[in-house]
Amino acid sequence: MERSRRRIPEATVARLPVYLRTLLDLRDDGADTISSERLAELAGVNAAKVRKDLSWLGSYGTRGVGYDVDQLLLEISRELGLTRDWPVAIVGVGNLGAALANYGGFGDRGFPVAALVDADPAKVGSVVAGHAVHHIDELDDLVAELGIAIGIIATPAVGAQEVADRLVAAGVTSILNFAPAVVTVPTQTTLRKVDLALELQVLSFYGRRDSLRDELRGVDDESVA
Amino acid sequence: MERSRRRIPEATVARLPVYLRTLLDLRDDGADTISSERLAELAGVNAAKVRKDLSWLGSYGTRGVGYDVDQLLLEISRELGLTRDWPVAIVGVGNLGAALANYGGFGDRGFPVAALVDADPAKVGSVVAGHAVHHIDELDDLVAELGIAIGIIATPAVGAQEVADRLVAAGVTSILNFAPAVVTVPTQTTLRKVDLALELQVLSFYGRRDSLRDELRGVDDESVA
DNA sequence: TCCTGTGAATGTCTTCACAGCC
DNA sequence: GGCTGTGAAGACATTCACAGGA
Numbered sequence: 014m015e016r017s018r019r020r021i022p023e024a025t026v027a028r029l030p031v032y033l034r035t036l037l038d039l040r041d042d043g044a045d046t047i048s049s050e051r052l053a054e055l056a057g058v059n060a061a062k063v064r065k066d067l068s069w070l071g072s073y074g075t076r077g078v079g080y081d082v083d084q085l086l087l088e089i090s091r092e093l094g095l096t097r098d099w100p101v102a103i104v105g106v107g108n109l110g111a112a113l114a115n116y117g118g119f120g121d122r123g124f125p126v127a128a129l130v131d132a133d134p135a136k137v138g139s140v141v142a143g144h145a146v147h148h149i150d151e152l153d154d155l156v157a158e159l160g161i162a163i164g165i166i167a168t169p170a171v172g173a174q175e176v177a178d179r180l181v182a183a184g185v186t187s188i189l190n191f192a193p194a195v196v197t198v199p200t201q202t203t204l205r206k207v208d209l210a211l212e213l214q215v216l217s218f219y220g221r222r223d224s225l226r227d228e229l230r231g232v233d234d235e236s237v238a
Numbered sequence: 239m240e241r242s243r244r245r246i247p248e249a250t251v252a253r254l255p256v257y258l259r260t261l262l263d264l265r266d267d268g269a270d271t272i273s274s275e276r277l278a279e280l281a282g283v284n285a286a287k288v289r290k291d292l293s294w295l296g297s298y299g300t301r302g303v304g305y306d307v308d309q310l311l312l313e314i315s316r317e318l319g320l321t322r323d324w325p326v327a328i329v330g331v332g333n334l335g336a337a338l339a340n341y342g343g344f345g346d347r348g349f350p351v352a353a354l355v356d357a358d359p360a361k362v363g364s365v366v367a368g369h370a371v372h373h374i375d376e377l378d379d380l381v382a383e384l385g386i387a388i389g390i391i392a393t394p395a396v397g398a399q400e401v402a403d404r405l406v407a408a409g410v411t412s413i414l415n416f417a418p419a420v421v422t423v424p425t426q427t428t429l430r431k432v433d434l435a436l437e438l439q440v441l442s443f444y445g446r447r448d449s450l451r452d453e454l455r456g457v458d459d460e461s462v463a
Numbered sequence: 464t465c466c467t468g469t470g471a472a473t474g475t476c477t478t479c480a481c482a483g484c485c
Numbered sequence: 486g487g488c489t490g491t492g493a494a495g496a497c498a499t500t501c502a503c504a505g506g507a
Contacts, residue, residue: 024476030439044502048488057420061478068490076489077485093439094446101438112337113434118418122384122435123442163441187441193259193343195282203444205437209338210347211325212430214255214318216388216412217348219428221319249498273466284467286500293468302465302507 021092027065029054032066033089040082048079100127102161102175102185105168106136106146109191113167114142127159132172149179156183165186170194177204244319250291256281257291258314263306273304325352327386327410329401330370330393331361334416338392339367352384357397374404381408388412395419402429 035055039047050065050143053060067073067080072082072089090096102126103110114121114126124192129144131137137148147155156159163181166173166188173192181202190196190206198204260280264272273340278285292298292305295313299305315321324350328335338344339351354369355377357361360374372380380386391407391413398417402404405413405425415421415431423429 022476026440026443029443030433030436031420033439035420050488055420055423059478061480062476064489065477066245072490074489075485076483078489079488081320087463094442095439098494099442101446108337108340112333115333118435119438122439124435126436162445165436187445189437189441195256195260195280197318203319205441205442206439207432207434208255209432210343210349211252211255211343213256213321213324213344213349213388213412213434214347215251216428216430217319217324217412218251218254218317220324220387220412247498275466284500286502287498289467290469290499297468299467300507301467301505304466 019069019203021069026093028056028058028062028066029089029093031058031084032063033095036054036082036086036089040086042163044082046075046079047085049074052080081126087105097124098123098125099164100125100159100161100197101129101165102130102152102155102180103167104130104149104152104160104180105166105192106131107165107167107169110165110167111141113165114144124163127161128155130155132168152179153183156185161185163189166190166192166196168192198221244294246294249287251289252447253281253283253291254318256283257288258311259317261307261311261314265311265436267309271300271304272307272310274299276304278405282429286384294336313366322390323348323350325350325384325386326388326390327353327355327377327380327384327405328390328392328424329355329374329405330391330397331356331366332392335390335392337367338390339369349388352386353380353424355380357393377404378408381410386410391414391415391417391421393417
């Protein structure tokens with residue numbers, strides 16, 4: 014029970030959004046309660062993991078029955094800090110930055126794109142996804158005025174560290190880095206990265222199985238993501 | 239020494255691309271050798287981890303000196319299966335799919351975009367990033383003709399599972415899923431996912447530190463990605 | 464002397480298995 | 486009877502610390 018007082022493991026935090034999405038689908042389908050077994054199946058993990066993950070939030074299940082879908086949605090949303098919106102700034106309005114700006118999935122999930130910023134004067138003033146592109150020198154003002162807490166780096170690798178520094182200086186406390194470069198931030202800033210080429214390179218590693226079919230992998234279940 | 243015979247840990251595989259990128263930069267800067275300490279610094283990890291990771295490839299370092307940059311590049315590339323190109327197919331040519339098609343970082347790193355596919359007849363026949371968009375019914379032929387081993391799912395969540403099934407049926411053995419949905423594939427297929435909203439939700443979790451500044455985290459170093 | 468390679472120790476995450484409650 | 490919540494066991498990953506080769 015006092016589980017909820019201790020620190021939630023990183024691995025659990027990374028799965029909460031998956032449960033959240035699954036529960037939203039379930040609610041739309043009219044489900045009232047859900048067992049760990051079924052939730053596990055829908056979320057692509059195993060049931061013990063679901064139970065342990067959810068136990069970090071407190072004891073919200075009912076033995077013999079399962080979890081209340083609405084309550085679980087509320088608790089997970091609260092734990093993730095999703096009871097309010099978090100406006101984001103996208104830095105770098107190239108292909109990727111523009112695509113992210115156009116991607117509706119952010120606003121829908123409580124992360125409205127509040128500002129687009131670029132260092133290229135040719136891009137400043139243009140309109141992308143309904144937002145005027147601002148010069149990066151305006152970052153401080155935009156962050157302050159729009160209450161931006163999250164910055165997305167969608168620049169080439171070369172500029173990434175400087176952009177990160179500027180975001181931090183402007184008061185942004187969370188950064189999502191899409192640039193294929195190692196970026197360093199102060200301890201109190203949270204940094205995550207999405208490295209597209211890395212993902213393909215990892216796939217390449219596991220794909221070589223064609224060439225070395227000797228090493229049979231001992232997996233029973235289907236793989237899931 | 240016989241380290242190289244055992245299975246390389248997943249966590250190590252996920253870091254090899256980072257070392258690879260770092261080593262390419264070092265080579266461009268004219269470096270011949272590199273110590274684990276310096277490589278660790280540049281890659282944003284610690285030195286013991288670098289040494290243990292690299293030891294899985296064999297004993298390619300020289301005590302008292304460090305690692306030969308070129309040799310390490312070769313060994314990592316070989317281990318990741320990057321000594322050849324892996325053509326990819328992108329399924330779903332919306333904002334994200336189009337951005338990925340335009341993103342030069344794939345081709346540069348040995349993953350040329352070989353085919354674009356969509357289910358929407360209105361998009362079929364149009365040209366995106368220099369590629370004609372094909373109907374998804376042509377997937378089997380495209381995969382066979384172009385030797386495609388990797389598929390990228392860039393559709394909305396709803397279509398993702400069916401696309402995955404079609405990719406597998408067409409002979410694709412590795413899939414990168416950008417759709418915010420759980421997708422299941424047979425064991426022999428490798429699946430990875432990139433979930434953009436999930437990343438922001440995780441940032442939101444750690445960002446709430448504002449509201450609950452009680453729980454001080456015991457981290458000394460700077461955080462890095 | 465310097466830096467790798469690696470056992471051993473530690474820490475984190477997953478899975479098992481079952482007591483306990485509905 | 487069914488399903489949660491959780492100690493305990495096991496697997497995996499990181500970090501330490503140092504023997505040993507260049």
